[in-house]
Amino acid sequence: MREVFHKETDLHNCTGVLLPGGFSYGDYLRAGALAKMSPIMPAIKRFAEQGGPVMGICNGFQILCETGLLPGALMLNKNLRFISRSVGMRVENSDTVFTKHLWQGQIVRMPIAHAEGNYTADPETIRQLEERQQVVFRYVDPVRHDAPNGNPNGSTNAIAGIVNASGNVLGLMPHPDRAAENIIGSADGFPIFLAFAEAAQSATRVEHSF
Amino acid sequence: MSSVYSPVSLDTALSHGLTPQEYEQILEILGRTPTFVELGIFSAMWSEHCSYKNSILELKRFPKSGKRVLVEAGEENAGLIDIGDGLAVCFKIESHNHPSAIEPFQGAATGVGGILRDIFSMGARPIACLNSLRFGDLSHPRTAQLLDGVVRGISHYGNCFGVPTVGGEIYFDPSYNENPLVNAMAVGVVEVDKIIKGAATGAGNPVFVVGSSTGRDGIHGASFASEDLSEASKEKRPSVQIGDPFKEKLLLEASLELARTDALVGMQDMGAAGICCSCSETPARGGTGLKLDVDKVSRRESSMNAYEICLSESQERMLVILKKGKEHLAKDIFSKWDLHADEVGVVTDDKLFTILENGNVVGQIPADSLVLGGGAPQNRREHARPxxxxxxxxxxxxxxxxxxxxxxxxxxxxxxxxxxSRRFVFEQYDHTIGAATAQGGGASDAGVVRIPGTQKGLAMSVDCNSRYVSVDPRRGAALAVLEGARNVACAGAIPVGITNCLNFANPMKPENYYFFHESVTGISDACVALDIPVTGGNVSFYNESASGPVRPTPVIGMVGVLEDVSHHxxxxxxxxxxxxxxxxxxxxxxxxxxxxxxxxxxxxxxxxxxxxxxxxxxxxxxxxxxxxxxxxxxxxxxxxxxxxxxxxxxxxxxxxxxxxxxxxxxxxxxxxxxxxxxxxxxxxxxxxxxxxxxxxxxxxxxxxxxxxxxxxxxxxxxxxxxxxxxxxxxxxxxxxxxxx
The missing domain is CATH 3.90.650.10 (PurM-like C-terminal domain)
Structure with missing residues (x-):
């Protein structure tokens, strides 16, 4: 595993790309809008288009949407405030490279921490996402799973995470990275990293021509 | 505003908030009339906020030593406590009350920024933040607006910077109607052999201002914090600085990267009184002098003069002293992080802080005469029991x-x-960033954070029941220390030290000073009983408005250690x-x-x-x-x-x-x-x-x-x-x- 600085232009033969959370460029202008322009992004875009596994968490998800690698946008939370809390998510599709160690319908718990996580897209895009089972995670109340307050930020259809049409790019607002060991409150995120690592290991090295 | 070259008189000094006696003292130190630039510097450095002139003699009564203490309170920006395995923890709490009263969002945000810089200028990586807030009566028209702005400001800065806010307290009382209290605390961890000193040593070594460029924001912020709030205070809105948390994040990474090289001699953050404070404190600590050429400082506005450059409180800046010949290292690192690194001066052996503008000396002051513990005034104040x-x-x-x-x-x-429940508030603070928070975000007596790379944990809390203090300050202040200690002990930690933020009213009134004096005694008594030191902190006087003083509020920031964080x-x-x-x-x-x-x-x-x-x-x-x-x-x-x-x-x-x-x-x-x-x-x-x-x-x-x-x-x-x-x-x- 290695860190690639935003000013680099080469992914150094990486076989998987993780775009972590944080405030890239301070989230100034709009979350992810400036990161889209950073020198490393063309390489990530090529990597994703060639089928390499890419996972974006929180700000990473926002960057993937801004870049167009995932459809839709993440608007300001419905209450117009930053929200930091533990949420429940239901696994809506366990048949992706990222979710194969979770089971369909499983409720996982992890934190969210964002001001712009309100997933929005035009009705046709939403319909397609649902129909093609690209909605991978959906917010639910962690205690009473059908309770209406399970959706923390106003996301359309309570969408918490999606994959692209080819299934190799995942974006999600909740933080599996902050839920990967029990001492910090939940280990529910660990299987996602396990699956991602396996996907990266088994990925045939994409030929890079840059 | 008068020009840099205006002649100075007693009237100029008085309009800068200096007393006639202080002006006499300045004449004596310099042996001549100060220049306008020098007068501005003296007024900022000798303000209550920077000099602690009306509190330092009392603060000396705090227990400061102990077997775990590596750096005592007052020696550096924050004290350091040994927590074993070659690691030390440093922590500090500071007030940003007056800026928050005038402009709650930026006031609170820059309060967080300032305390974080205090921690990482010592080479420590911040791992947690807390805050202690006081607002007026819920029915007062400003309370909701102030609270909302302050909470958004803390949320904006801490979340973007990337440090979890794991604890805090909020109380309401009509005495805070016009004068809310906003105290921010930060906790950091440093390898003992990587501690950075805030001293300028080695004549000939180059001095850099790094980070943001310097603007006109915050000029005379320190003096503003050293008077009562009034209607006219609103006109001082330009004295409130504007924060840029992303730039601070870059400054953190660049500073810690520089600390890992062999190029660094010393570092000091710029807070109150900006460049003139760091350029006088570092040589005073190092027993040296410093020559500053203001023309070399990156500015936001081209027309700024020496007076403004010296006194600006623009945020996200550091003073860095390097080994001669290693300048390129700093330039490379700071350019990687898109930050300015201006070589603005040099360490000298004349013990003078010299300011050059257009090649002319516009100020030259013995560095030691400006600072706390040196020539800054130390007053013993009267106290009388109300x-x-x-x-x-x-x-x-x-x-x-x-x-x-x-x-x-x-x-x-x-x-x-x-x-x-404060859920509505703490859900706006990111308490899980860093993936190290074992306990935080409300339902706990203390926040608990794992120390990265170890099995150890730190528990921390901020406490003060100002109702107790307002009736019996000695007992109330001691109870605040004990409450903090019980909180971290309930979480499973052994208390190792406190920092404090002493929020009181105008110290010139003996009945106000009584509460301060007694609180210092109460805190000392409790710390001695628990065998823990006071590692530093902050005094905020003049918390009063036309409607009266705030309740005396000595906030205690307590830190404890868990040998195994899984025991929390x-x-x-x-x-x-x-x-x-x-x-x-x-x-x-x-x-x-x-x-x-x-x-x-x-x-x-x-x-x-x-x-x-x-x-x-x-x-x-x-x-x-x-x-x-x-x-x-x-x-x-x-x-x-x-x-x-x-x-x-x-x-x-x-x-x-x-x-x-x-x-x-x-x-x-x-x-x-x-x-x-x-x-x-x-x-x-x-x-x-x-x-x-x-x-x-x-x-x-x-x-x-x-x-x-x-x-x-x-x-x-x-x-x-x-x-x-x-x-x-x-x-x-x-x-x-x-x-x-």
Whole structure:
């Protein structure tokens, strides 16, 4: 595993790309809008288009949407405030490279921490996402799973995470990275990293021509 | 504004907030009339905010040493405590009250930024933040707006910078209507051999200003913080700085990267009084001088003069002293992080702080004469006990009638703004960033964070019951220290040190100074009893407005260490059937209680009994219980007494409880007395004998109260409260009553 600085232009033969959370460029202008322009992004875009596994968490998800690698946008939370809390998510599709160690319908718990996580897209895009089972995670109340307050930020259809049409790019607002060991409150995120690592290991090295 | 070259007179000095005596002293130090630039520098450096001139003689009474202390308070930006394995922890709390009163969002945001720089300028990586806030009455028109702005400001800065905010406190009282208190605390960890000193040494070494460019924001912020708030204060809005948390994040990474090279000699953050403060403190510490060429400082506006450049409080800047010949290292690192690195001067051996503009010397002052511990004034102030305290202390609450319905009384307390859940606030703070937070975000006595790369944890809390302090400052301040220690001990940690933020009114009034003087004594007494040092902190005077002084509010920031973070204990009840037990004894401690304030609208009576020995025994026992895995939850008694404490444990654990007391009298004390040195713990049936043994060994009274379970909070036939009803009131009252 290695860190690639935003000013680099080469992914150094990486076989998987993780775009972590944080405030890239301070989230100034709009979350992810400036990161889209950073020198490393063309390489990530090529990597994703060639089928390499890419996972974006929180700000990473926002960057993937801004870049167009995932459809839709993440608007300001419905209450117009930053929200930091533990949420429940239901696994809506366990048949992706990222979710194969979770089971369909499983409720996982992890934190969210964002001001712009309100997933929005035009009705046709939403319909397609649902129909093609690209909605991978959906917010639910962690205690009473059908309770209406399970959706923390106003996301359309309570969408918490999606994959692209080819299934190799995942974006999600909740933080599996902050839920990967029990001492910090939940280990529910660990299987996602396990699956991602396996996907990266088994990925045939994409030929890079840059 | 007068020009840099205007002649200076006594009138100029007075308009800068200096006294005639101080002006005399300046003439004596310089042996001539100061230049306008020099006068500006003296006025900022000798302001209360920078010089601690009216507090330093009192602060010297704090215990500062101890076997874990690596750097004592006052030697550097923050004291350092050894936590083993080659690591040290540094922590500090600071006020940003006046800026927040005028511009709550930026005032609070830059308060967080300033305290973070204090920590990482020492080479430590910040791992947690906390804050302590005071606002006016909920019905006051500004309260909701101030609270909303302050919380958004803290959220904006801390979240973007990327440090978890894991604890805090908020209280409301009309005395803070015009003058809210915003105290921010940061905690960082550093490898002992990577500690950065704030000293300029080695004549000939180059001096850099790094980070942001310098603008006109915040000029005279330090002086602004050193006077009472008035209507005219609003005109000082330009004295409030603007924060850029992303730039601070870059500055953190660049500074710590530079600290890993062999190029660094010293580093000092720029806070109050900006460049002139860091350029006089670093040579004063190093026994050297410093020559500054203001023309080399990157500016936001081209027309800025030496006076403005020296006094600007633009944020996200550091002063860096490098080894000669290593300049390229700094330039490379700072350019990688897109930050300025301007070589602005050089260390000299003449012990003078010299300012050049257009090649001319526009100021030359002995560096040592500007700083605290050097030539800055140190005044002993008079203190006089206010006469009204006797009546307050002798008030006897036993004559008040009991409530007709104990349930109603408990519900009133659970929705009291001083007790109700702060969820609405803490959910705006990112408390999980860094993936190291074991406990934070509200339902706990203390935040607990794992130290990266180790199994150790740090527990931390901020505490002050200013109601106690306003009636008996010595006792109230000591109780604040003990409350902090109980909080970290309940979480399973051993207290290792405190920082404090001493918020008081105008020190020139002897009746105000009495509270300050007595509080220092109370804090010292408690620290000596616990054998922990004061590692530093901040004094904020002049917290008063036309409507009067704020309550004296000495906020204590407590830090404790867990050798194994997995031993941490929360407040929530865990398992159906667990025993609930009380450690310590409840007495008739209703004076200054939340119950009296909420139910009888009375703030009077002696604050709860101060028993240092009993507290010490409890504070030693609790981490032992955590370490041995005996208790499943622990929560100390504080505002609202036992009834509120059990409710909080039930709500945090989402499970009810049934408590039985074998007496029928003294109901009000049993439920609502705020007796100190008490904690509620739960244990499994199997661990009961172990708890009993441990309590006996530590000579702490132990009383079995009942069991965990069900969906009611039930205490004798006094209290029967459905959990859902309690939750609804407790969770939503604060946001509802603020209309937010």
């Amino acid at each position: 006469a009204h305290l006797d009546a307050l202390l002798s008030f006897d609450p036993t004559h008040l009638p009991d409530p007709d319905d104990w349930n109603e009384a408990l519900l009133a307390l659970l929705k009291s703004p001083n007790i109700a 204990v929360g407040i929530g009840f865990k398992e159906e059937g667990d025993f609930i037990a009380l450690l310590g004894s409840i007495g008739p401690d209703l004076g200054c209680s939340e119950y009296l304030a909420v139910y009888h609208n009375v703030v009077a009576g002696a604050p709860p009994k101060l028993d240092l020995e009993a507290n010490l025994r409890l504070i030693r026992l609790l981490p032992e219980l955590a370490k041995q895995g005996i208790v499943r939850s622990a929560h100390d008694l504080s505002e609202g007494g036992l009834a509120v404490a059990v409710s909080e444990c039930s709500l945090a654990g989402n499970i009810g409880c049934l408590l039985t007391f074998p007496w029928k009298e003294q109901v009000v004390n049993t439920l609502f007395a705020e007796s100190q040195a008490c904690a509620l713990v739960t244990v499994s049936h199997e661990q009961w004998p172990a708890l009993k043994r441990a309590a006996e060994e530590h000579v702490v009274p132990l009383q079995m109260l009942g069991r965990v379970g069900g969906e009611l909070i039930a205490i004798n036939d006094w209290i029967t409260l459905p959990l859902e009803l309690a939750r609804d009131l407790y969770d939503n009252s604060l946001a509802d009553s603020l209309g937010l």
